[in-house]
Structure formats: C-alpha cells, structure tokens
Amino acid sequence: MRIGKNTIRFEKPVYIRETYSIVGPKEGEARFGSYFDQVMTTYEWDEKTFEQSERKMHKTAIEKVVEKAGLNQSDIGVLLCGDLLNQISASAYSARDFKNAYLGLYSACSTIAEAMIIGSLLISGGYFDNVSCSTSSHFCSAERYYRFPLELGTPRTPLSQWTVTGAGAILLSNVAIGPRIVEATLGEIVDYGIIDSSDMGAAMAPAAAINIIQHFKDTGRSPDYYDLIVSGDLGKYGSELFRYLLSQEGYVLKDNYFDCGAEFYGDDVNKKQGGSGAGCSATVFASYLYPKLKNHEINRVLFMPTGALMSKDSSLQGESIPAIGQLVVIES
Amino acid sequence: MRIGKNTIRFEKPVYIRETYSIVGPKEGEARFGSYFDQVMTTYEWDEKTFEQSERKMHKTAIEKVVEKAGLNQSDIGVLLCGDLLNQISASAYSARDFKNAYLGLYSACSTIAEAMIIGSLLISGGYFDNVSCSTSSHFCSAERYYRFPLELGTPRTPLSQWTVTGAGAILLSNVAIGPRIVEATLGEIVDYGIIDSSDMGAAMAPAAAINIIQHFKDTGRSPDYYDLIVSGDLGKYGSELFRYLLSQEGYVLKDNYFDCGAEFYGDDVNKKQGGSGAGCSATVFASYLYPKLKNHEINRVLFMPTGALMSKDSSLQGESIPAIGQLVVIES
Numbered sequence: 001m002r003i004g005k006n007t008i009r010f011e012k013p014v015y016i017r018e019t020y021s022i023v024g025p026k027e028g029e030a031r032f033g034s035y036f037d038q039v040m041t042t043y044e045w046d047e048k049t050f051e052q053s054e055r056k057m058h059k060t061a062i063e064k065v066v067e068k069a070g071l072n073q074s075d076i077g078v079l080l081c082g083d084l085l086n087q088i089s090a091s092a093y094s095a096r097d098f099k100n101a102y103l104g105l106y107s108a109c110s111t112i113a114e115a116m117i118i119g120s121l122l123i124s125g126g127y128f129d130n131v132s133c134s135t136s137s138h139f140c141s142a143e144r145y146y147r148f149p150l151e152l153g154t155p156r157t158p159l160s161q162w163t164v165t166g167a168g169a170i171l172l173s174n175v176a177i178g179p180r181i182v183e184a185t186l187g188e189i190v191d192y193g194i195i196d197s198s199d200m201g202a203a204m205a206p207a208a209a210i211n212i213i214q215h216f217k218d219t220g221r222s223p224d225y226y227d228l229i230v231s232g233d234l235g236k237y238g239s240e241l242f243r244y245l246l247s248q249e250g251y252v253l254k255d256n257y258f259d260c261g262a263e264f265y266g267d268d269v270n271k272k273q274g275g276s277g278a279g280c281s282a283t284v285f286a287s288y289l290y291p292k293l294k295n296h297e298i299n300r301v302l303f304m305p306t307g308a309l310m311s312k313d314s315s316l317q318g319e320s321i322p323a324i325g326q327l328v329v330i331e332s
Numbered sequence: 333m334r335i336g337k338n339t340i341r342f343e344k345p346v347y348i349r350e351t352y353s354i355v356g357p358k359e360g361e362a363r364f365g366s367y368f369d370q371v372m373t374t375y376e377w378d379e380k381t382f383e384q385s386e387r388k389m390h391k392t393a394i395e396k397v398v399e400k401a402g403l404n405q406s407d408i409g410v411l412l413c414g415d416l417l418n419q420i421s422a423s424a425y426s427a428r429d430f431k432n433a434y435l436g437l438y439s440a441c442s443t444i445a446e447a448m449i450i451g452s453l454l455i456s457g458g459y460f461d462n463v464s465c466s467t468s469s470h471f472c473s474a475e476r477y478y479r480f481p482l483e484l485g486t487p488r489t490p491l492s493q494w495t496v497t498g499a500g501a502i503l504l505s506n507v508a509i510g511p512r513i514v515e516a517t518l519g520e521i522v523d524y525g526i527i528d529s530s531d532m533g534a535a536m537a538p539a540a541a542i543n544i545i546q547h548f549k550d551t552g553r554s555p556d557y558y559d560l561i562v563s564g565d566l567g568k569y570g571s572e573l574f575r576y577l578l579s580q581e582g583y584v585l586k587d588n589y590f591d592c593g594a595e596f597y598g599d600d601v602n603k604k605q606g607g608s609g610a611g612c613s614a615t616v617f618a619s620y621l622y623p624k625l626k627n628h629e630i631n632r633v634l635f636m637p638t639g640a641l642m643s644k645d646s647s648l649q650g651e652s653i654p655a656i657g658q659l660v661v662i663e664s
Contacts, residue, residue, distance in 0.1 A: 001458060006433045008459040049649055078518060086418040088438050092521060092641035096654040101338045101518035103446055106420050106436040114435055121453040126333060127340040186410060186433035189424060309424035311417065317381055322428040
C-alpha cells in the first residue's frame with residue numbers, strides 16, 4: 001500500500017537474510033575496518049585493469065552473500081545490481097557469470113537503496129524467494145569516469161569526497177531470518193544548481209532533506225521515531241548542510257543520526273569530506289548496521305543512501321548536479 | 333506469482349493506459365514514420381549539445397504521454413527512466429524537472445522492457461495508480477559514447493546498426509484502459525564472446541534465444557500462442573541468427589515474428605543491419621504496436637527488447653559483449 005505521496009509499505013514481509021561486504025586495503029584500515037567480511041590485498045587485486053578489479057570485487061560479494069546464507073546460486077531469483085562505471089559495466093560483467101535473472105539499476109551512490117526497494121517489490125509480491133542486491137565502486141575507476149584519471153595527479157579540492165573501493169551485497173528473502181524492510185520512500189530528483197562535480201555533498205543534501213521530510217510527512221513521524229537515521233554519502237560538510245536544512249523545517253536530528261560518507265574514513269584529512277560511491281553506504285550497511293539490527297542492538301533504522309546523478313560529460317558541459325535520496329525503513 | 337524459473341505473472345491487472353513516441357527527422361521518414369506522435373525538426377532541436385537534444389526529447393515524451401492520457405503530472409507516482417548515455421544522464425536531467433519519484437534503470441536497448449516490468453510490480457502491488465516508463469537514445473551521442481565521435485567520420489562496418497534517435501514513453505495504470513501487461517520473463521546475461529562492439533546482433537541473439545526459450549519452457553507455450561512476437565534490436569542479421577538458434581531447439585518462428593531493429597529503417601542500406609538503441613523498441617511499441625493492441629487487431633503480443641551491455645571502456649579493453657533480453661507479455 002501507499003502512504004502519503006511517495007512512501008510505500010510492503011505488506012508481505014521482506015527479510016534481509018544475509019549481507020556481505022568487501023573493501024579495498026585503505027578502507028579495511030578505516031573507521032569500519034573491523035566490520036567488513038573481506039579486505040582486498042591491493043587495489044588491483046591481481047587484475048590488469050581497475051575495472052576488472054571492481055568486477056572481481058562485485059562478483060565476489062554476490063557469490064559470498066549466497067554462500068554465507070547457506071544457499072546455492074540457483075536459489076537466487078534475481079540479481080539487482082548497479083555501480084558507477086559507464087553503462088554500469090561492473091554489474092553486467094559480474095552478473096554474466098551467474099545463471100540468474102538480472103535487473104540493472106543506476107541511481108549513483110543511492111543505488112543500493114533502489115535495489116533494496118525493487119528487491120522488496122519482488123519478494124513482497126510473492127514472485128521470488130530470494131533476490132540479491134549488490135553495488136560497487138572503485139576509487140581508481142570512479143575518479144577517471146567522473147573527474148580526472150589518477151595518473152594526472154590532479155589535487156583534490158577541499159569539498160571533495162573519496163570514492164570508497166568496496167562492494168556490498170544484501171540478500172532479501174521471504175524466509176523469516178533477519179530484520180525486515182517494512183517501507184520505502186522513493187526519492188524525487190532535486191537540483192539546487194551546484195556545478196562543481198567534486199562538491200557532491202552540497203548537491204545531495206537538499207535532495208536528501210526533501211526526501212526525508214516527505215517521509216516524515218507521509219508517515220506523520222518525527223526523527224525520534226528511529227533508533228538510528230543513516231544517510232548515504234553526504235560527507236562531513238554535506239551532512240551538516242542536511243542537518244541545517246532539516247532544522248529549518250523543524251526536524252532536529254540528534255545523536256541518532258550519522259552519515260556513512262562522513263564517518264567512513266574517520267578523521268583522515270586526506271579524504272577531505274569523507275567517503276562516497278555506490279560501495280560506501282552498501283558496505284556500511286552490510287558490515288556495520290546489519291549485525292546491529294540482527295542482534296536487536298537497534299530495532300528501527302531509517303537508511304537513506306544519496307546519489308549525485310551527473311556524468312563526466314554533463315559536468316564538462318557546465319551542467320549542474322541533479323541529486324536524489326532513496327529511503328528504506330528497516331525493523332528487527 | 334512465479335511460473336517456472338524466470339517468468340512472473342502480475343495478478344492484479346496492469347494496463348497500458350497511453351503511449352507517446354518522438355523521433356528524429358530521418359526516423360520520421362523511415363518504415364514507422366507515419367505512426368510516431370512527433371518528429372523533431374532537426375537532430376539538434378535548437379539545443380547546444382546532442383545530450384541536451386536527447387534530454388529535451390526524453391522530457392517531451394514524459395510530458396506528452398501524461399497529457400495525452402488526460403492526466404496531470406501530479407497523477408504520476410513514479411518515473412522509471414533509462415537511456416544509453418553515461419550514468420543515464422538523459423534520464424536524470426529529464427526527470428529533475430518533474431516533482432515525481434524516480435527510479436533509474438539501465439539494461440541498454442532492453443531498458444524499456446525492464447521499466448515495464450518494474451512499473452508492473454509497482455501497479456500490480458497496489459503501490460501507485462500510474463507510473464511512467466520512458467527510454468531514449470540519440471544517434472549522435474550514442475556513437476560518441478559507445479564507438480567513435482561522428483566528427484571522426486569513421487566508416488560504419490557491415491554488421492553495425494544505427495542507433496535510433498527517439499524517445500518512447502509508456503504509461504502504466506491500474507485503471508482499466510488499454511491492453512494489459514500480464515507476464516514477464518526476466519532475462520539472464522549471456523556472453524558468447526563477441527568482441528566487435530559494432531556487431532551487437534550476434535552478441536544479443538543468443539541472449540534473446542535463451543530468454544524466449546526459458547519463457548516457452550516456463551509457460552509450456554510455443555511461438556504459435558502469440559499473435560505477434562516482437563524482438564528488440566537484433567537487426568537483420570541478428571534476427572536471422574535468433575530464428576536459427578530457436579529452430580535448432582525446435583521453436584520455429586513464422587510470419588508472426590519481427591524485429592524492431594531489422595524493420596526500423598526498411599531497406600536503407602546506409603543503416604546496415606537496421607536500428608538499435610533504447611529508443612528503438614520503445615518508439616516502435618509506443619507508435620506501432622500499442623494502437624494495434626488497443627483496437628484488437630492483435631491480442632497477444634510477446635515483446636522482448638534486447639540489450640548489449642558493454643561500455644566503450646570495456647570494448648577498448650578487449651572485453652566481449654554481455655547481452656540480455658527482457659520479455660513482457662501483453663494481452664488486450
């Protein structure tokens with residue numbers, strides 16, 4: 001059923017049966033390092049290109065989440081995949097090795113939430129028993145695809161974020177194991193005219209604010225309703241903007257809020273505003289949030305990854321950055 | 333409910349309430365010319381870049397399908413969009429001008445079917461009353477993004493296809509107007525090792541064959557069950573390959589089969605194997621097939637757009653082309 005304008009509630013239960021996270025070496029040493037399932041030994045990971053390395057990572061996440069859940073690959077109904085490469089090629093080249101139906105998704109760094117939403121439609125609708133949601137990003141390929149190739153040595157600007165090298169997989173199921181995805185608020189695209197492709201926090205904060213406010217209006221809730229509110233990759237500055245925009249509308253975020261990007265690399269100043277990328281919120285959810293939900297340390301989580309929907313071409317053509325937040329509510 | 337391995341049936345009815353198609357000047361003079369709703373005057377269409385032209389086309393398709401259905405933009409629950417540009421930017425930049433929830437999809441030239449599948453989940457699940465599915469492609473931008481910029485004047489190879497400049501929008505609804513989407517067979521990714529990025533027909537034919545055979549196995553049907561079987565952008569050579577692969581498995585396609593790409597430009601030899609692109613099957617469905625379904629000239633259609641999931645980067649790195657077919661069954 002729908003609640004209000006953009007919020008939907010999944011009537012038949014959708015369970016998050018298992019998760020898997022794999023990250024790059026530096027990510028493995030950062031804030032969430034001890035939570036990840038696997039850390040790559042190098043960024044190349046014995047592959048010839050960064051694209052192949054990302055693909056290997058993405059494919060590993062899909063394989064391992066199925067294995068970790070004690071299932072076979074043939075038990076998976078659909079692979080819902082997305083990434084940041086042009087034509088989401090990391091996803092397609094990962095999924096071609098499995099004999100599973102495939103749906104390719106793109107919502108930039110919020111893709112994991114889009115996958116969880118569409119996966120929930122498939123499970124709640126009674127169409128499939130298990131679906132896999134997975135997203136990835138790789139710092140070395142993302143910089144080339146969105147800004148400058150690393151080989152140029154272009155200095156990073158103060159407002160930039162660091163694309164997380166990582167892949168997260170989330171296995172949804174109709175079997176009553178793990179926390180439930182109960183609702184989603186689908187995001188609208190918002191563009192506040194930011195043209196600096198490094199300053200994604202400022203582009204995404206308004207979209208995130210508008211979507212969470214829509215969620216509060218649709219449901220009649222306030223931020224206090226949730227044990228934890230987690231936004232995607234707004235970064236340090238972006239998440240402050242997000243807090244400010246919400247406070248202007250009367251919604252005050254307290255200690256029950258954090259942003260995956262702002263927290264990802266802790267206080268590492270080289271990472272500027274923090275992490276971003278389709279692998280950022282996906283790996284944080286898979287590694288850090290999921291176990292806390294599963295063992296009831298937290299019971300109600302609002303999880304809203306955010307995405308900056310520009311391309312390198314649109315940035316070079318002087319376009320501003322459209323952005324989006326996709327929101328799911330998880331209860332255990 | 334699910335039928336067999338990859339086929340799903342939408343229990344609550346999903347209607348195709350309206351469609352809209354808009355194409356480029358040459359497309360307006362080709363085989364389906366008299367069926368399109370709108371023909372652009374030039375490929376630039378008063379815009380500075382081909383990307384902006386594609387966006388204008390995509391946005392127009394969304395606006396006009398809503399208007400043609402006698403609805404307001406606020407009646408639309410979700411925009412399901414995709415295109416061929418990097419990071420599907422035509423979709424994001426089109427959708428940012430509407431205050432509608434958005435889900436970005438990428439399945440190359442089969443994206444319109446992916447949108448119809450996910451749109452059907454949203455309508456059949458009772459979540460929204462109306463959703464818009466739209467995809468676009470533009471010859472001038474696609475050549476640059478997938479192969480060579482037009483300015484290079486690179487000769488076209490005999491097996492190449494011509495990206496259709498066009499956008500199609502399909503409005504799904506729970507209101508009993510128009511034909512119904514009754515089933516879908518979700519495609520698996522298939523890669524037969526084709527490395528020539530111009531030879532998409534050979535890459536896509538096996539994926540198309542495997543998916544339609546899965547559909548026949550899942551449902552126990554044969555090709556004769558359908559008034560019309562329409563594949564996406566296999567092109568002339570690709571659709572012959574597709575026929576051959578099916579015949580080897582005992583499924584003989586007769587006169588009730590055609591391929592959108594093979595037919596799009598008629599016998600124009602400059603277009604080599606025919607049309608392709610996310611706008612190809614979308615505009616053919618919106619302009620040519622939909623009215624025939626609506627007035628019961630045909631009553632059972634199997635519509636299976638196909639997609640080649642490589643990127644320019646994967647091609648330059650010597651990778652073969654993963655491909656997919658996404659299949660929907662429409663009845664009136």
